[in-house]
Amino acid sequence: MRRSLLIAAAIAALTVAAERSFRMEEDPIRSLVAADPVAAELFDRYQERSPFRGRIFLEANGLSPSEEEALAATLQGAGYREVPFVSAPDPARVLDLAAQLPAEEVARLAEDAALQQRVADALAVAALPGGGEYLRQLEVDPLGVGPALVTRLARRASGSAGAGAAPRVYQSPHPLVYGRVEKVEAELRALGPRVHWIGADFFALENYQAVHHDILVCTALTLALNLVLFFLFTRRFVLLWLLVVGSVVSYLAGLLAIRAFYPEVFTIVLVYTSTFVSFNTESLVYLSGIEATRRSRALLGVRSAIGTTLLGLAMLLFGRLVLVRQMAIASIAGLLAFLAFLLPYRSTVDAIRFRTFRLRGWVAPPWLLASICGVSVAGLLALGPPEIRTRIDAFRFQTDGLAREAEYFQGKLEAASLGNVAAVPAPAEPSSALRPLASAGLVDWDAHPLARYRDEAAQAATLGMLRDTWPDVRRRVAELAAVGGARLDVSASPPGRRLGEWDYLRALGDIGPVLWMDEVRGARYVHAGLLRGPRGPEERGIVQLGPRPYYDALLTGLSRQLGALFLLGCAAMAVYLAWIQRSVARTLYVFTPLLVVALGFSAWFRWAGSPMTIVHFMGFSLVIAVATDYTSVAISGDHGNVELSKVLLAGLSAIATFAVLALARHPILRSLGATVVAGALPTLVFALLVRLRGEEEGP
C-alpha cells in the first residue's frame, strides 16, 4: 500500500513538473538548422526580411460584397490584421537610385507638360481628406523619379507574375489560437477556387490537427492491443497494471528529460512516445518470470536486449536534428525510468509465469548463417549505396488542398523569378559571378535587377541632366503648386549619386521586399533566382535561400548523417554483443536476419526507384534497437520455450505498436511505422523458427 502511494505521489509530482515546464512546437520544420553557419546566416537574414514571415496571404477573385464582409469579419475575429505587403520605402532612399533612370527619361519628366500633370495629380490627391501628406512626395521628388524608377525596375517581374488579383496580406496573431485559424481555413475552403490562401499558420494548424489525431488514435490503440496481448500470454492483471503505470512514469520521465535540454518539445515527439509501450513491454517481459535454474542465461538475454536498445538509441543523440535527438532522449530516459519503476516490484515480476508453446524450429549450422551474412553483404555491395534524399513534403503533414495552394503561390513566385532564390558567392563584381551562371542556364539574367543596372558612364549622363534641369524644375513646381494653394519647399540639390553594382543591389534591398546581396563573415554574395538546382563543381558554394530547396538540401544532408550514425550504431552493437555473448556464431545469429532485411530494403528501394529518407533511417535505428532483442534473447536462452514465448509476446507487442502508426495522418509516423514493421517482422519470425546448433554455446 505504502509502495503504491509513493508511486502515485511520484507520478503526480512528475505530471505537475511536466505540465508546468513545457512549451509545445507544432511544426517539425522548425527543428531544422543548417550545420554550415554561413548558409544558416544567409538563409536566416533572407527569410527575416521576407514579407512572408508571420503573415498569411489571400487572393480573392469575384467575391460578393457580403462574402467579402463575412471573410473580413472572420479574419478580424481570428486576430488577423490587414497590413501592406511591403512597408512604404523612404522616398529619399528611392531617390538614391535616380542615376539608374536614362537621361532621356529625366528630360521627359522635366518637360513643362509633365510637371503640370504631376502637380495637378498631386493637388487632386492632396485634396482628399488626409491626402495632404501626398504633397510631401511632390516636395521631395518633384520630377516623379521614384515612380519612374519603380516602373522601370519592376517591369520584368510585374509583367510575368501571372494572372490573379493582388494578394492581401494579414499579420498573424500571437499567440496563434488554432480554433480560430481553423474557422478562417474552413471559410476560405468554402469559398472554393475563387480564393487562394497561404501562410505558415495553415501548415502549423494542419500539423497540429494531424498530431492531435495521431496522439489520440495511436496511444489508445497501442494500449488496447498491448493489454490484449499481455492478458492472452499471462492471464495476470498485475502485469498489465505494471505496464500501464510504468508507461505513464516513462512517458513523464521522457518529457522531463527533453525539458532538461530543450525549452520546447515537438508535438510529434509526443506521438512517438506512444511507442514507449513497446520498449517497456520488452523490458517487462524479459525481466519477468525468470526461473532460478536459468537465471544467468535469462539475464544474459536481458543485458543483450536492453544494452543493444540503449546503444541504438544513444547513436541518435549524435544526430544534428533536434527532433531525432528529442526522440532519443525521451526513449532513453523513458526506458531507464521504467526499469527504475520496476525495482520495487521485483518480487511481483519474478512471480509472473508465461504461457509457453512448442514451435518446430529449424536448426541452422554456423557456416550457413555466415554464408547468408556474406551473401547479404555482397548483395548490399553489389547494389551499391542507395540514393538518399529527403524532401520537406515527407517531413510534415499537409492536406491536398493546402499542397495545391502552396503550388499555386510557388508558381507565382517562379513567374517573378523568385521561386528559388540563391546566394551566389561573388569575390569581385556581382555581374562577373552571375554571367557565367546565366550562360550555363542556371540564372535568368533578364529577370535579375543587374540586367537593368546602368554603368557609371550612363549614370554620369543622367546626373548631368538632373543637375542641368533641376533649378527650373524646382521653380516651376513651386509656381504650379502655389496656384492650387500649396506651399512647397523643394530641395535645392538634385537627387541621385553614382552607384557601383554592389551599392545598387544594396539600395534595391533597402527599398524593396527582397534582399539582392548580402555579406557574411567578410564574403559577399549576390542573390539570384535559379532556374534549376545547382550542380557541378563550378556551381558549388551556391546557397539556396528558398524554404523548399533549403530544407530539402538540409534534410538530405541530415539523412546522410543519420545513415552514417546508423552504421556506427550497428558496429557498436556488434562489438557489444560479441563481447557479452563471447561467441562469433551467436553474434552472427543475431545479425543474420538484420542483414537479410537490409538487403531486402536496399533491393526494394532500387526496384521502386524511390530514395531513402531521414524517416527510413530513424526507422532502421528503431529496427536495430527493437529487433536485435528477439534474436539475442532467443539465443541467450538457448531457444527455450519460455524465452521464445517472451520473444513472441514482445515481438507482437512491437509490431502492433508500430503497425498502429499506419493509421496516423502524419507522414513521418506512417513511414516510421511501416519501416519498423517491415524490419521487425522477419527478425521475429527468424528468432522463433531458426535455431543455432547446440554446441555453439556462449558463456
Next chain:
Amino acid sequence: MSAWLVLGALALHAGGGITPEMIRARHAGARSLAADIVQTKEGRYWARPLVSHIRLRWTPARVEWEILDPVHSTVVIEGERLRVLTDKGSRDMGAVAGDPRFTALLRFLRALASFDLAALERDFSLSWGARDIVATPREGAGLGVLKLVRLEFDDAGEIRRIDVETAAETTRIEFRNVERVR
C-alpha cells in the same frame, strides 16, 4: 427590418445621443449617396486655409470626389485603384494606389463615404459621444498618416461634419444637401 431599425433609432434618439444602431439604420440599404461639401484644409503644405467646394458621389463600387474650386478635378476611387481626372487628362494613379499608406487611406475613405462602421472599426478604435464619434487608428492598421478622425452627426443621425487630423494638416469637411437613395 429597416423600419424596425429606424423605429429603434428614433426611440434611442428620444433618449438623446447617437448610437451604432442609429447610424446603421440611417445608412442601411443605401444604394447611393450624394452630398455637397465645403472642405477647409490647413497645415504645413498650405499657404493659407484652403477652402474647396466639393461634390461627393458614392455607390458601393465607386467613390467620386469632385473638386469644383479652386482648381477643378475629380478623384475616382474604385476598389483599391485611384484615378484622377483633371483638365490635363485622366490618369490612373497605380503607383499611388500601390503605396501601402495610400491603399490604407483609400480603404478609410471608402469606409467613411459609406459610413461603414464595421469597416471603420477594423482600423480604428471608436469612441462614442453624444453627437459625435472620435476614431483613432489602431496600431498596425497602416493608417499611421492619420492621427484622429471626428464624425459629427445631427439629432437624426445624419452626418454633418468630419474633421481629419494628420501630422501635416487638419481637414474640416462640412456636409450640405445629403441625398441618399435606397
